[in-house]
Amino acid sequence: MNRTDTPVTVIGLGLMGRALAGAFLGAGHPTTVWNRTISKADQLVAEGARPAPTVGDALKASSLTVVCVTDYRAVHELLGASDVELDGTTLINLTSGDSTQARQTARWAEQRGAHYIDGAIMAIPSTIGTAEAVILNSGPRADFEAHESTLAALGTVTHLGADHGLASLYDVAGLAMMWSVLNAWLQGTALLRTAGVDAATYAPFARRIAAGVAEWLPGYAKQIDSGSFPAEVSALETDARAMAHLIEESEAVGVNAELPRLIKAMADRSIAAGHGGEQYPVLIEEFGKPRAD
Template sequence: MNVTVLGLGSMGTALAGAFLDAGHTATVWNRSAGKDEALVARGAERAATAADAVGASPLVVVCLSDDDAVHHLLGPLTDELRGRTLVNLTSGTPEQARESAAWAASHGIGYLDGAIMSTPPGIGSSAIMLLYSGSSEAFAEHREVLACLGDPVDLGDDAGVASLYDTALLGMMWATLAGWLQGVALTGADGVDARTFTPVALRWTAAVNTFMSTYAPQIDAGVYPGDDATLAVHLGALEHLLHASAARGLDARLPQLLKAPFEAAVAAGHGADSYARLIEGVRAPHPA
């Protein structure tokens, strides 16, 4: 199949390369010259203009720096895009994705918004996910081609959902890595190197995965039975983390941050509830 890739930063280059590796014809374009040379050497077609690139393929993938760059580039190309499918893999917000979908629909353009759950070296592996939301017809038509980038996950017709998941999952990543860094620093202060601690930490994350599966139905039901570990028990363990960090002269802001919602929930009389009870505090209105 002919596929066009607009934007050849490190991610766009990886996307175009994956299409080539899968045997597709890739037409590429980048605003600044020179970034397409390695891809052209591998067999990609160089387009002189963005309009030429769009006109070369029924499937157009765009991966630029931000939402403004996408609209600046594609706004004048509505005639060329009409009747084609646009897959926007540029990072953005759910609101921006919905606005783009509405713009595309008004011009007869099939639209999918996507989130790449990987860094460029992972592109092309079925082990990584690419999340898509938007036109179900466009997804069904192009799923096989998109699968060469990574496992394509369809999140439905609301174009904003892929970005919503992306934002939520990145939040999970940062929280997990922050906890890992605290653990590396804590154990490292007593002479354990990061490579020794990390395999045990990875094994522990498997147990954490089961906790999420246990707590998800409690959150959906709004019922929080503390039959595994209560908030009071968690609070006591957090005190140990805070003490151990402070005793070793480490930055204790993360343990302090984690401790605050437990203290508030216990003070409100929920000490016998499960960890899932803390969702009520997250959902409560907070000043910006």
């Protein structure tokens, strides 16, 4: 079958679930939908989707089922019902959760005869169906490739590896990047506002800085992967002095200094451990440790 011949089932019709189903319909896939509150399917049904009366019926309608519900507990509750048959179906679980839940759910589904791919959606509902929507997938490559052309209706689909937990880990790693960049920008914005500089004026400069720092990542990644951190640009002890300056400036103008203090505390621990002459990525050793109480 070609991609538009492949029937798909979508379980869960929140904002994201409706966007997923709509993208499949838009690509020409016969689409079956199910949701606890069936009225959420009304618009999709008007567009050609087939509503299933039960989860079991929804699964029987297609060999590929995409699940997007509240949490992993809901996944187990819905798919573990006595009248639900998973044997032979392929489940693409796009429900948000952590890597442990992903791996446990993979074993649970596979024990019931299902092919299981765990995924994460790096997008907002309005971008689903465009290249801007990134859909991360992890699990057996053969299972992913069997449905890759169908899943492409959702956006840019990527296979990360056989470990079912990878999609969840990439998801939270992406969130760490997002919040760190935004928090750094807010810190700088708060500082400049004390001098009458508005956020819109600062934003282009901040964007250039963020883009410049992003260019360092491949080289820094090589240092982390090799475990060698020669100070090619700046030593950590030099960076720590700049951190102290940021803290002092923040406090002098009445801006919260908790964030830079947190990072400097990590740098100070690394320096105390003998890494002051190495480059900034040596802090991976601190990030890789659980917090000491």
